Amino acid sequence: MSTQKLKEIITKVLPDVETVICWQEGFDKLNVTPIFITSPEQVDKVVWNAACAQNLASYLPSQKKKVAVVVKGCDSRTIVQYMQEGLIDRDNVVIIGMPCKGIISKKKVQKAVNNEPVEEVTFADDSIKVKTPSGEKTIAIKDVCPSKCTTCQYPTPIISDHLAADAIQSDKPADSVYADVAELESKSLEERWAYFSKEFDKCIRCYACRNACPMCVCQDSCIAETRDPHWITQKLSFDEKLMFHMIHALHLAGRCVECGECERVCPMEIPVAKLKKKINKEMKELFDYTPGVNPEDKPPMFVFNVDEAKIKEHKL
Amino acid sequence: MSEVAGKELRIVGFLCNWCSYGGADTAGVGRFKQPTDLRIIRVPCSGRVDPMFVVRALITGADGVLVSGCHPRDCHYSDGNFYARRRLEMLKRLLPFLGIDDKRFHYTWVSASEGARWQQVVTDFTTRLHALGPMHKK
Numbered sequence: 001m002s003t004q005k006l007k008e009i010i011t012k013v014l015p016d017v018e019t020v021i022c023w024q025e026g027f028d029k030l031n032v033t034p035i036f037i038t039s040p041e042q043v044d045k046v047v048w049n050a051a052c053a054q055n056l057a058s059y060l061p062s063q064k065k066k067v068a069v070v071v072k073g074c075d076s077r078t079i080v081q082y083m084q085e086g087l088i089d090r091d092n093v094v095i096i097g098m099p100c101k102g103i104i105s106k107k108k109v110q111k112a113v114n115n116e117p118v119e120e121v122t123f124a125d126d127s128i129k130v131k132t133p134s135g136e137k138t139i140a141i142k143d144v145c146p147s148k149c150t151t152c153q154y155p156t157p158i159i160s161d162h163l164a165a166d167a168i169q170s171d172k173p174a175d176s177v178y179a180d181v182a183e184l185e186s187k188s189l190e191e192r193w194a195y196f197s198k199e200f201d202k203c204i205r206c207y208a209c210r211n212a213c214p215m216c217v218c219q220d221s222c223i224a225e226t227r228d229p230h231w232i233t234q235k236l237s238f239d240e241k242l243m244f245h246m247i248h249a250l251h252l253a254g255r256c257v258e259c260g261e262c263e264r265v266c267p268m269e270i271p272v273a274k275l276k277k278k279i280n281k282e283m284k285e286l287f288d289y290t291p292g293v294n295p296e297d298k299p300p301m302f303v304f305n306v307d308e309a310k311i312k313e314h315k316l
Numbered sequence: 317m318s319e320v321a322g323k324e325l326r327i328v329g330f331l332c333n334w335c336s337y338g339g340a341d342t343a344g345v346g347r348f349k350q351p352t353d354l355r356i357i358r359v360p361c362s363g364r365v366d367p368m369f370v371v372r373a374l375i376t377g378a379d380g381v382l383v384s385g386c387h388p389r390d391c392h393y394s395d396g397n398f399y400a401r402r403r404l405e406m407l408k409r410l411l412p413f414l415g416i417d418d419k420r421f422h423y424t425w426v427s428a429s430e431g432a433r434w435q436q437v438v439t440d441f442t443t444r445l446h447a448l449g450p451m452h453k454k
Contacts, residue, residue: 189415192412192413192414192415193414193415193416194415195415196414196415197415231372239376242375243372243375246368246371247368249410250366250367250407250410253403253406254406275410275414278409278410279410282406282409286405301399301406304398304402305398306398308401308402308405311401311402313424314423314424316422316424316437316440316444
């Protein structure tokens with residue numbers, strides 16, 4: 001059982017680090033929250049199941065001392081990206097990799113049980129059994145997983161010091177990653193504008209997507225809230241909502257590791273990651289760059305070539 | 317009244333101080349006739365142009381945005397326009413995905429001596445925008 005193995009690894013690395021960042025059960029089985037383990041007694045609280053959705057690597061840039069972190073394949077890309085941008089010191093991080101076959105989206109599970117209160121959840125290998133007042137229901141994980149899992153290319157962490165289970169190879173075709181972007185691209189300009197207007201108009205500017213984003217590292221200096229410079233106002237209008245999403249997208253240009261945290265936390269279910277995925281698709285085409293894959297790479301907006309092979313001058 | 321037929325549009329131009337702004341000045345000194353729709357904002361370098369300048373301008377009422385800097389390899393700060401080229405190309409590809417016509421945004425390189433070229437760029441870009449019409453329907 002990989003949970004047992006995970007606990008063993010945590011017990012082993014705990015003496016060498018300040019804290020181990022892992023998952024524990026939340027207020028119910030469907031909700032898993034982070035735990036910062038500092039003493040061996042806490043290791044028993046550790047859980048590993050399909051509800052472990054949160055990207056724990058997000059905590060790393062704010063850690064001052066040596067820490068260990070448990071990551072899934074998708075989360076490990078965050079660490080690689082941090083290394084590319086010099087935001088963490090690799091010597092100060094112990095990475096415990098957790099090969100993962102797919103996680104569940106809490107919102108999708110709740111929809112699948114008609115928003116009834118969830119009393120009990122049991123996790124099997126590729127399905128979950130949810131108990132509600134009206135009975136038990138078995139749901140396949142692939143039916144309630146977030147969209148990132150349906151095209152997952154990195155089920156096994158790209159970078160790790162310890163692996164808590166056997167490595168898994170991706171069985172998803174590589175060209176499926178940007179299929180949703182390509183589908184939108186095939187529509188007309190007006191249809192796309194109508195789509196994004198409708199989606200971004202739902203935004204309540206809670207900034208949850210920004211707060212959850214592992215690559216949003218400006219923290220209190222985020223220009224969505226500073227008065228100097230004053231990029232956007234408090235006015236409740238579509239223009240300001242669009243502006244906020246453009247700030248988020250442009251500041252993540254060529255940096256977004258597609259962990260899906262922004263979409264997971266969005267209370268309005270806005271496809272926040274679409275714009276960033278589009279930029280990633282272009283970065284792949286222009287500079288053959290995929291964020292969070294190779295620690296030796298540099299993000300494309302941080303560097304340049306004197307002669308850009310694929311950027312052609314635009315004619316009027 | 318615009319040189320191009322129809323109601324005057326609002327076009328914002330971000331020009332680098334060393335080349336394009338000089339080029340626009342050369343065009344003025346040479347008395348080359350240009351459309352008056354363009355409002356010029358002088359920036360130290362095209363590398364100073366944050367793609368968000370362009371987005372903010374388009375969202376808050378501009379019908380088009382033109383960014384112009386020194387030719388690649390001619391940057392006063394040696395590499396500002398190389399960074400600008402990557403950023404602006406990224407934006408150029410993102411805007412149509414969002415549903416904003418990328419014809420409304422253009423970036424180019426004009427040196428301080430190219431007064432005639434500047435006249436051509438402004439005239440062509442303004443003509444193109446007049447063909448598209450205003451972006452914000454009031």
